[in-house]
Amino acid sequence: MGSSSIGKRKKDPTALRSVLFLLPSWILLLIFFIGPILLTFYFSFTNLALTGTQAQNIEFVGFQNFVSMFEDPTFRISVMKTIVFLFLSAIVGQQILGFLLAILMKEKNPTFRRLIGIIVIAGWVTPEIVVAFCWVAFLNDNGTLNMILDAIGLESITWLYTFPMISVCIANIWHGTAFSMMVFQASLDDVPKTIEEAATIDGASRFQVLIRIILPMVKGSIVTNMILVTLQTLGVFTLIFTMTGGGPGTSTQTLPIFMYNQAFVNYQLGYGTAISLVLLVIGIIASLFYIRSMRVKI
């Protein structure tokens, strides 16, 4: 390729130029991205506080934050809540619903397909805080859902108090499903029609075609999408914070909310950072799986 021949002809200037061209991005990334990640590792071993003497004199406390974290029953509750939130909203909700939408929309009337697509994507384009607001209104005591239940003769439910976890999961599914739908639409379009037709001629039912032919062919994007959606959902803060504030009690207190409460409400930044480290480590592991699943050529 032309680019490599350029590289060989002027070896030294390109090396210098590369450094110069990459410098601005490196500076920004080092200060504001890699720096904070390294700080997470450091601060989580200190007693750093938001106010008081501990804000000035940071002391190294070893594994104390982690010991108290694993002894803290609310930490264990948060881990459980995070797993439930990830499982219900990311894996069952966005992933399966997204796939279902994509497969059902395949080869349908283009106008109808477009209409449904626009409606689902509207939820994705809507900013998270507006999504929260829409769903708080929709699920409220006098909201639309209870009005509908009333109209068909069912009892009203205080959704955000009785089923807080289900409520935030539904809102997150509403917000995120379009992404999975688009990923699956793109990968389903890549499945050659001739293979499906050949299988149908050989007597395979539509279900068999789906299980035996389509699913194995889009396996790669299912795995990649699963990891991406999990990573996105792991970081969800705004939606839960604005809908329930993590409550009632600790019923929707996922790890980001727990981290926020410890660091900014209880002023224990060191402890808060230890919780971020847990989040970060989960994120790092998932990201490594993501890179592996991509099998990209760089």
Next chain:
Amino acid sequence: MNRFKWERTIPYVILSIIGACFLLPLLWVLFASFDANAQQALTIPEEFTLANFTAILSEPATIRSFVIGLFLSCGQALLVVIVGVIAAYPLSRYTQKYKKPFMYSILFMTSLPITAVMVPVYQLFIFLNLQDSLVGTMLFLTASGLPYGIWMLKNFMDAVPPELEESAWVDGASIWKGVRRVVAPLMIPGICTVAIFTFSMSWGNFFVPYILIQTPDKFPASVTIYQFFGTYGMVEYGKLAAFSIIYTLPAVILYLFSQRFMSQGFSLGGATKG
């Protein structure tokens, strides 16, 4: 052929039901924003009014929060594109030993949840005396958007043939001029995709400014809307809905604008590969 007909109609029925479920929560904001006496439940307004919108738009505090939001998001998008194109150039054109590990680190950083670093970022901002600074917030947002930006821009740049640039050099153009005059114009769809995506992410971001900005006068729209829905206790539904609509509008308009670039961005982003 009864069974055949069933098989054809069932997907349409299921899709219509799912569509209706997705539409309902959205309809409420739309209707409430035009309703003089909006309630919590979805009702078709008895009289359509623009009063909610004019009330919101005549409030200087709201306008200010939108201007601040635009400053943060436009600034971030612009910086990500400029710094990203400059960084993408050697990654796309030169062969260097560190290129592979660098690209893998970039890809790795694109997928890390930002939420996880917010506590140390807050501490870093206090240390650098950047707390409550809009420029500082914008720089952090830029850094958090850069990995995605560099990744995408490098892929878009790979699609521009190097020969075009080389002929510009023959005509006496410098490397920098070649990037500006030849490569960048040919990457417009890619640059737009990155800019629009970066803008939308930042426009919708509540957590970062909520942590890093303390003075209410400096809040962008995303934080103001939250304050709004706290202080009014959701009484003035019409105004809240109108605020939400205005706030959502830039994201929707840019999405529609980016549609023709999006599909390209998607396949290059690698999300569909596997």
